[in-house]
Amino acid sequence: MERKTLDVQGMSCGHCKASVEGALKKLDGVKAAEVNLEAGKVDVTYDESKVTVDALKEAIEDQGYDVA
Incomplete structure (x- = not known):
């Protein structure tokens, strides 16, 4: 398992x-x-073999927030 912290604006x-x-x-x-x-x-x-950081960012952006 990987752990990532993303900056989210809004x-x-x-x-x-x-x-x-x-x-x-x-x-x-x-x-x-x-x-x-x-x-x-x-x-x-998350499990890096199943989901990418780009997919994480896209899911957040689809909710209307900006990911730095």
Whole structure:
């Protein structure tokens, strides 16, 4: 398992947190996703043989947020 922290811009509330975590957890290979609203970051634990970092970023961007 890999662990990656992504900088996400535009998250400000509980709904933001839920939508980003939900989108990531739907991806095959993502074991855990935890948003830190104050820091504007999301920690993702995933199986690198099943999902790529680009796929993680795309799932977040599809929710309307920018990934730095």
